[in-house]
Amino acid sequence: MTAAIGKGRARWPAVRAWVSVLAYCTSIFCLPGVAHADAEAGKTKAQTCVVCHGPMGNSTNPDYPILAGQSARYIYLELRDFKEGRRSDPRMSPMAAGLSREDMLDLADYFAAQRAEPVPFKADPVRVEAGRRKAAEVLCTMCHLGGFTGQNEIPRVAGQHYQYIVKQLQDFRERRRTNDAGDMTSVSKGLSDEDIMNLSAYTANLQ
Incomplete structure (x- = not known):
């Protein structure tokens, strides 16, 4: 019985994650009639982003994450969190502060469409x-x-x-x-x- 309870507790974070996914389906990505993102517009808007995140979101600086190939939903929600203060970073928070909802959608769509390039890593x-x-x-x-x-x-x-x-x-x-x-x-x-x-x-x- 104790082992079964322990397994249940171990799985709880995963269960909560699925609940979070369902909750996020009330976001703009799941609501009918919302504006579609424009990847081409996102490409133009991303010119500022690539200074840190690299061409097409393939960062070569380990301080900055690779955005290429992330889901559009994840990128949008992170940008929104930076803009609204739910996530904070001295570099990203000021960058996101001036973004509109349309900007964030376009950027998310653009980076999601890019192919992530392998990063050289000497693994132990x-x-x-x-x-x-x-x-x-x-x-x-x-x-x-x-x-x-x-x-x-x-x-x-x-x-x-x-x-x-x-x-x-x-x-x-x-x-x-x-x-x-x-x-x-x-x-x-x-x-x-x-x-x-x-x-x-x-x-x-x-x-």
Whole structure:
């Protein structure tokens, strides 16, 4: 009985994530009659973004995430959170402050349509294997899907910069980032620094 309860608790963050997905379906992406995004307009608007995020969203600087290939919904919601203060960053918050809803939709559509380019990463096989085991233990793929390709509001982390993944996991654990409906905070609070480095090595190694 105790084991069954433990398994149930372990799956709860994943269940909450699915509830969050359903809740987000009341957003502009699921409402009838909303304006469609314009990827071509997004390409023009993205010229400012590529200074940090790289051509077509393929960042080469590990401080900035790769946006290419993320879902349009995820990109839009993150931009909206930066604009409305639910997520904060000294570089992104000022950039998002002046964006309109149409700007965010266009940018999201543009970057989602781009192909993510592989990032050179020298993986430590021991860390990669430890990260794989930890990912299975905490059921990461229940939300991020197999291969960590992401879905809907859940980001793609496969092939993301190692340094960026480490920072995000640390921020979730320390509650410096809380715009996730509590799911990642719940998962990350039990992670050690070693766990975070291992998970980051594993996901960064995926392409």
